[in-house]
Amino acid sequence: MAPITSSREEFDEIPTVVGIFSAFGLVFTVSLFAWICCQRKSSKTNKTPPYKFVHVLKGVDIYPENLNSKKKFGADDKSEAKNKPAVPKTSLHLDLEKRDLNGNFPKANPKAGSPSDLEHLTPKTFSEKEQKESTSPDSLKSSSSLCSVEKQDKLGTLFFSLEYNFEKKAFVVNIKEARGLPAMDEQSMTSDPYIKMTILPEKKHKVKTRVLRKTLDPAFDETFTFYGIPYSQIQDLVLHFIILSFDRFSRDDIIGEVLIPLSGIELADGRMLMNREIIKRNVRKSSGRGELLISLCYQSTTNTLTVVVLKARHLPKADVSGLSDPYVKVNLYHAKKRISKKKTHVKKCTPNAVFNELFVFDIPCESLEEISVEFLVLDSDRGSRNEVIGRLVLGASAEGTGGEHWKEIREYPRRQIAKWHMLCDGFGLWRPL
Template sequence: MGLPGDPFGAPTTASVTMAVSGLAPDPINTLHWPRWALIVIAVAAGALLLCCAVCCCRCCRYRHRSKKPGHKEAVGLGSAHSITTTHLVQPEVDDLEPGTARQWGRLQLSLEYDSGTQQIKVGLRQATELRAAGTVDCYARASVSTQPGHRHETKVHRDTLSPQFDETCSFHVPRAELPQATLLVQLLHFKRFSEHELLGELQLPLGTQDLQHVLELWHPLGPPGSAQSEQVGELCCSLQYVPGSGRLTVVVLEARGLRPSQAGCFVKVQLVLQQRKWTKAKTSTRKGTAAPYFNEAFTFAVPFSQVQDVDLVLAVWARGLHFRTESVGKVWLGARASGQQLQHWADMLAHPRRPVAQWHRLRPAPEVDQALALQPRLLLSRPRP
């Protein structure tokens, strides 16, 4: 062995250690990390690797499940038929007909024809399953095509979709006109201050019915038709009766739906006592409008003992382009009236000293005159209150 300072001798241990430490220093020995820190780093690295492995496994499973429905598409239709019943796929025709009838509702009525008087009696029994959003105030209107001016309206039934009418009306139809006659029954939703809503209608040709016997059948209602186009307008009026003083106050408010070609219109208010004309009044003329606004009040002395014998007739008259006065339509109110006109009169008597306003459809003047059956006018002394 040579000396430490001998250049030709072998290197000593200290010199080798210094050389190695100078060329490749140990980071662990340089940083002097404690042992517990190394353990924490190792555990964190193992946990990270474990999480990556779990995520890879879940991704593989998801891809495997997403491919399974593709295999189900290859299943034949035989297994599907084994768990599916025929009546759920294609219902019978008999099962479909009641559902179609319930779309607009059903109406039960009876028909009876009297050959001696040539009168056909129409019994409006009841309706059910009406199509509406919630309950309605329903009433029925019946007419025959051979008598366009003759109509019958039932009472208004409140808050129901299955009204019970139980009313009978008659129409004069000669036997020769039966094959061409058609019975029209309309069901309407009564609205006091707006246009009545048509819920459904029934058009029944009388020539196809066996009128030798009394018929009472259920009929499906159809969608609303164009029968409302026959209306000639509406009139709004208010009624107030004071039993103590015997004062009947009639306020003509406004009209709507009149023909715009009419130069001017006015309203005649007439009282009929015992089927004879008694007293009358007239509003001022409104020109150049199809919806005139009057707001004029008239007071009549009607004792309480005669209020059931009085008929109130409101007639709308118009002057045409040639200044010729013609009747547009009439509204008949009173105890002998029917439908909503009778209901308005009953509401007035049920709420004394309170004005009750309501819209009414104008009816042709000949129809009202025929229903009133007015007798020749006689000089009657006006009753004193």
Template structure:
């Protein structure tokens, strides 16, 4: 059912994810990772959108729209776009554009970036986009929504659409033309253990020279906000389990007031290569608080008892001595067997 406008999307994976919102009959021209692409129709008058350079392990989205549904008394709207990734209902994976005033043909000319998209995400996740008039952000997970902002009332929903990430191919840009729909239901029975609290980039290398495991805490992205100011003061702790002597703890510096910190710190665990097969690496992320207990944000466990990409990362490290393996991992709120106290 047609609802409030149409979306024409140009998406690519794994280095960049582009999405453009256009109105009926609009034309999209791009210069993204190769030749430009064009949909049929009349060229939109909002102007061209510049090309975007790919960023490793990230997905980028860029928006413009035409022919939106009028929402205000003046026959116009104050639209913005919201993005969520489903499943994974947390504020960490919600993005939104700026609000543009008094227009039915907005061109945002801004890029929203999802860092740390993994192969598992490409299989199981859906990008949900909604357009609304500017209002308080909803808590519905992973969608592309278009909204209308209202200073004196609740923001009004215009329409939304969803794009499964598995429709994208590596290093290939794909264009979609999709009508906006009414709000679609969200699965509220989702396993809470899968709730996401951000992403973390971890590097592993077994050094023959140092006779030890080098663990690099590189950066984190889209963390959950734990403080009243909408930010966190994050730091990272690592343990090599089992830790009988309780001497394996390492901790990074605290990064103040950020949800996308860069650490670039590396720790060394002196251990024989053959003993690593019996070990697990526990990585937890915390919010530093003064005068009270620090808040647990999320974590990940790599090792022989892990699954999916976490298990693959560990085995790739064991099989490739002196080679740095550096993928992104999703932080979760529950770590079986982990000690979640600071």
């Protein structure tokens, strides 16, 4: 009976040991989980994602922290607070019925200010007087009497400010207003302007303002804040502004552009107010759109057409940075109907792209008489419409090297034939008949 008693005592001690180990395991697990949560929280608060930007519209800051704090700007904000009307900053309620065509609130006694006083005045103060003059009958008569040469030379002036916040590593661009824009609508003698801004040369950030209706002196007052840009890299950047006029029924009209190299501009002393004349955009000539190397092979037994997009060379620059991000769209047509479409990958920042991509198309008929292939070389542009660099059509009715290439693959089936082709103008696209 003694052995049986000792074994029972051992079994009674097992639950106590298990409970002790379980308690220690639970405490360790909770402590580890709490430590991981604290580490993630601290890393999120200290780490700012690179090149993040925040858009401030008409003085309403959508970021939790106010960038115009006294700690940041010092005495400049005190002087601005005296000149600004008393509007509650925390209130997001806006009386839209009291706004004018520019989206500004009317003022009782507007005072005209010089460009040097622009920093201490809101854009509404110095734009209302010119807005009245631009919409008066006298101004309409004077603008209509200008010759076409003067209209092309005088495209207006863009006002903006630049600033760098060292505490948050943020680059701040405030697009204030534009003055003296040309009228793009001949009937109403006005425009619907808005502005696109790109940071070159990498083109990572492409932002745009809202459209202001029927005005030649738009007051935008929109702030774009880019986070994660080191101050040492500011000197290597270039700001590219494109001023456009919105058109509901066709492509928007390009008024002009402004290019601001930041090399030599010191932002360490605080905010800098700048203005630049708007110049005519440098449009590419249609004579030099580059070349495209295409290889074709027609399989008469299987009724398939193999298309290889090999290379592109001497492509024109798509913007002022001199760099393009080309890719090729391939459209297969049977008579007037597009029956298939393909596209290559985007090649970053190069005028001489190497694609080497193969596409196989099934031909719906035994003859190539009604078949044509269209190649569109485009510049990839994030945030806006991709621009056509050049165009090429191969088919029986195509002229030049396009028709010769098509004739050779018909005479020599099952043979891969490659040729260089000059690209033509991509605007006003021709479609197969």
